[in-house]
Amino acid sequence: MPLNTTDAIVLKSINLGEADKIITFFTRRYGKIQGVAKGVRRIKSRFGASLEPLTYINLIYFGKENVNLYKINTSDILEPFNKIKEDFDKLKKSLFLCDLVNSTLRELDVNIKIFELFLNILKIINRSKEIEKIDMLLDIFSLRFLSASGFAPKLNNCIHCNSPLLKGDKGDYAIGFHILKGGVVCRECLNGSEDVVRINSGIINFMKKALTMNILNIDRISLPHKMEIELHKIILDYINIHIDRKLKSYDLAFGIRS
Ligand SMILES: [Zn+2]
Known part of the structure; x- marks a missing residue:
């Protein structure tokens, strides 16, 4: 699966199941996308903080054509x-x-x-x-x-x-x-x-x-x-x-x- 990298602004975050989140991003290179962050609610982490709405980040995710929910790999805060x-x-x-x-x-x-x-x-x-x-x-x-x-x-x-x-x-x-x-x-x-x-x-x-x-x-x-x-x-x-x-x-x- 190809890895995509882009900077992005977090638009929305909703909880999924026990520990995951579905995040909507406005990305510079790919427009609006949605991704799932696995296990992100289990521990308080920089990864979790980077996925709060209104955070500007550098995002890396696994992307496949015809998939509308991507798997988020890492995200680093550029401006909180x-x-x-x-x-x-x-x-x-x-x-x-x-x-x-x-x-x-x-x-x-x-x-x-x-x-x-x-x-x-x-x-x-x-x-x-x-x-x-x-x-x-x-x-x-x-x-x-x-x-x-x-x-x-x-x-x-x-x-x-x-x-x-x-x-x-x-x-x-x-x-x-x-x-x-x-x-x-x-x-x-x-x-x-x-x-x-x-x-x-x-x-x-x-x-x-x-x-x-x-x-x-x-x-x-x-x-x-x-x-x-x-x-x-x-x-x-x-x-x-x-x-x-x-x-x-x-x-x-x-x-x-x-
Ligand atoms: Zn007129």
């Missing part, structure tokens, strides 16, 4: 992200990212750009002292991840009449965003259009920036607080509609009471 695991706010928001990737990414779907983005965002959250930027990071990741998964929002032209947005569309609530159709609605088409949220054009500009910016420059961008809350709601609704089911981690991460 302890400052995330020790802070409940950071932890629940980061687990939301794991849940989003785990629910949406298909097995063996390789996406190195999204892998890098995920890793960089975890690094920023880990060292971040200001918790308020974290929601913005989640919005940026969600937008890019959904775009890479085939749900890119249409931001340049109106989804109804296909006209480019005009100067008159700028400013407060002159345009809309259609969550289900995933795109912007111009001032002319806004009246009578159903299922559209009225938004400020600043949100569309921010979304465009979010899709292309270098995430390491997060400190250089900002959005007025009111717009940030509106953007956040649009993105969460967008995730809900486009991934087909509600994520369990969603309410916890954003303090929504059901």
Whole structure:
């Protein structure tokens, strides 16, 4: 059986039988994979610690084609992200990212750009002292991840009449965003259009920036607080509609009471 080696982020871990665990990984080289770690719960070990969700590791596993549960051989911690695991706010928001990737990414779907983005965002959250930027990071990741998964929002032209947005569309609530159709609605088409949220054009500009910016420059961008809350709601609704089911981690991460 061939041995595969790659770096990976642990997305999820569930117990299996008396002593084993099934782990889901987002790997750089092979996309999302699942593996079984035999006997890992019998003794407290570095091997066990390396398989906790939100740990960045170097993973070696036995791989065979047409097998969807691999046998994990060894894993070494590259970055434990302890400052995330020790802070409940950071932890629940980061687990939301794991849940989003785990629910949406298909097995063996390789996406190195999204892998890098995920890793960089975890690094920023880990060292971040200001918790308020974290929601913005989640919005940026969600937008890019959904775009890479085939749900890119249409931001340049109106989804109804296909006209480019005009100067008159700028400013407060002159345009809309259609969550289900995933795109912007111009001032002319806004009246009578159903299922559209009225938004400020600043949100569309921010979304465009979010899709292309270098995430390491997060400190250089900002959005007025009111717009940030509106953007956040649009993105969460967008995730809900486009991934087909509600994520369990969603309410916890954003303090929504059901
Ligand atoms: Zn239009």
